[in-house]
């Protein structure tokens with residue numbers, strides 16, 4: 132069994148209420164940080180090796196150290212709880228089960244950043260979670276853990292819950308900031324980065340829910356202890372939301388470095404492929420990361436076991452690797468059609484592109500139409516090359532990474548499953564999977 | 578002052594200058610195309626990606642190349658930066674694809690579009706585009722709508738450069754129009770069928786790089802290359818009063834603001850100047866407008882055979898200017 136630090140108290144009756152949470156040691160991190168210098172808290176998080184859990188995996192402590200303190204302007208912490216990546220549903224679970232853990236993390240992190248105002252930007256559809264968070268904040272405020280003069284330390288912090296309107300792009304940090312400011316959620320050009328000029332032009336740190344929720348443990352147990360969990364380059368534990376054709380879909384907390392094979396097949400996690408079918412492919416980190424066929428997700432190109440870690444999943448770059456991303460783990464059995472899946476993902480990006488920059492606005496629609504044609508038997512062989520070309524011209528040429536997120540799944544699907552695309556466009560213009568079963572080489576049973 | 582090298586040409590510029598503006602100092606082929614950037618509009622640029630360039634060396638201090646192409650219109654130069662524009666095959670290839678992206682949904686209706694001859698997308702496609710289309714899909718369509726008494730919106734042609742919304746934000750009193758929806762479904766639209774009526778709304782037409790915002794008083798009345806543009810001015814309390822009169826014979830077909838060689842207006846004009854003075858006698862005519870050499874507008878004018886100036890205009894022109902006028906072909 133892996134170690135748990137975020138979900139270990141899940142299951143304790145009433146843990147979402149303040150008294151029970153405190154009875155289990157809750158808010159000790161707040162008590163501790165208030166006696167520390169803010170810079171020392173940042174140092175501790177730096178030492179922990181914690182990498183942002185929102186998708187890009189940027190080291191959290193380092194991000195905090197970029198915040199402009201010289202300007203003398205107000206600083207903000209914004210917690211990204213927009214959680215919109217298809218396949219990713221871990222933050223909502225964490226907030227639902229452990230609201231006080233997030234709030235404790237926010238108080239400790241805001242103190243480290245010397246911020247007196249913090250926002251939780253929650254996806255608007257999570258109505259019940261918004262209620263849970265607001266209740267928890269009220270409880271914490273009542274107990275003097277949030278608000279004025281926290282625990283008599285003289286430190287003040289207000290936490291505001293802000294709801295989004297269900298736009299995927301509002302999860303991108305600068306679009307989120309625009310949205311918080313009451314504007315259309317269009318990403319901003321970078322630089323300037325939010326740490327210098329973010330919300331209302333003031334220094335701002337945007338962090339994922341899970342990143343912030345890891346801070347109390349780090350404060351309580353030291354950065355060094357956290358760095359010892361996981362692997363040298365991927366410290367700590369990570370929430371993985373597993374779905375698709377597996378026996379036990381759900382949110383799991385794993386120690387980074389767990390073998391992928393164990394994660395998929397062990398009864399402690401996904402419990403193997405449903406109905407005794409064979410594993411075909413996996414999208415390991417949310418819909419935007421490259422899909423990998425069974426052979427490559429279980430083993431790297433050198434034949435080593437693939438691990439659930441930043442470095443192992445990306446081993447081989449985009450030729451034979453993928454990314455840990457946001458931890459949305461989607462498993463496909465042998466009956467799933469990659470063309471249809473790719474079309475589905477592209478449809479999503481087409482719908483969700485903010486429309487500011489031309490490669491993404493027009494390119495996602497173009498790819499969607501080509502894929503639709505192929506999936507429905509109207510494609511030509513040259514369409515596959517065209518599709519490849521279009522994704523290549525979106526990637527790297529857009530304002531924000533949504534363009535890349537739309538391009539990568541298409542690139543990986545063609546790279547690893549070109550035969551399926553070809554089958555769709557050749558006679559008999561039928562889906563390879565639906566009608567003929569898959570060749571042995573592309574599936575794995577363990 | 579900091580040093581930057583673009584396509585092998587070195588120059589010194591003030592700190593904070595963008596790559597685009599540094600390139601414009603040099604001129605010629607080193608200037609990247611711009612479809613959304615507009616010097617006088619704050620926040621413009623960064624969107625169309627037409628101006629992407631390669632930074633082969635970040636700066637003298639950190640000589641590493643930048644990993645991706647960067648938007649030259651909003652990336653400031655650094656001391657010792659080395660930029661490749663027309664000398665980079667990667668940049669030129671990307672530019673071809675940007676034209677292609679912009680044309681995925683743009684109708685190729687230049688023969689009936691009022692912007693033909695002045696369209697930045699037409700020029701961009703001519704210089705950088707492919708000759709055939711690779712997207713065989715239905716382009717998106719909208720019915721043209723009148724947004725107020727002066728402007729007709731052909732959303733079908735819009736490339737979502739956001740310039741007109743920036744004009745609305747920055748020049749007009751009450752902004753009633755903006756972008757609706759998202760992605761490819763985005764639309765320039767007015768707030769629930771509202772009319773755009775304010776003193777400076779006409780500038781939205783001038784900044785629109787394509788034929789999406791058209792002048793209701795001018796549309797379909799003539800092709801721009803049959804007209805003779807004349808610089809003119811009048812005393813105006815609202816704006817600089819500096820305009821271009823577009824004449825055919827004696828008739829003023831339209832009045833616009835003056836655009837520079839990058840198709841940008843420096844002095845925006847008010848609606849009164851634009852739409853309430855269609856007589857040459859209302860204006861002090863300064864002389865023929867110099868139009869950039871590659872424009873189709875120059876193709877059919879400034880030659881003795883085709884230019885017929887109304888008599889009263891001769892008297893207003895001073896001789897030196899008239900000489901220059903004759904010399905241009």
Ligand SMILES: Cc1cc2nc3c(=O)[nH]c(=O)nc-3n(C[C@H](O)[C@H](O)[C@H](O)COP(=O)(O)O)c2cc1C
Nearest residue numbers: 183184185211213214215302303304338339342532
């Ligand atoms: C299109 C797009 C959507 C995103 N959605 C989310 C999201 O829902 N939640 C999230 O935490 N990060 C999301 N991100 C990443 C954020 O921009 C940002 O990197 C992250 O919130 C930083 O937090 P971290 O450093 O703690 O990971 C998204 C990025 C992009 C490009």
Ligand code: SF4
Nearest residue numbers: 485487488491529531
């Ligand atoms: S890449 Fe897409 S989502 Fe991001 S700014 Fe451009 S159009 Fe908007």
Ligand code: SF4
Nearest residue numbers: 735736738739741785
């Ligand atoms: S209407 Fe014209 S100016 Fe406005 S966004 Fe569209 S193309 Fe740009």
Ligand code: FES
Nearest residue numbers: 623624625626650
């Ligand atoms: S001109 Fe630079 S991105 Fe449009």
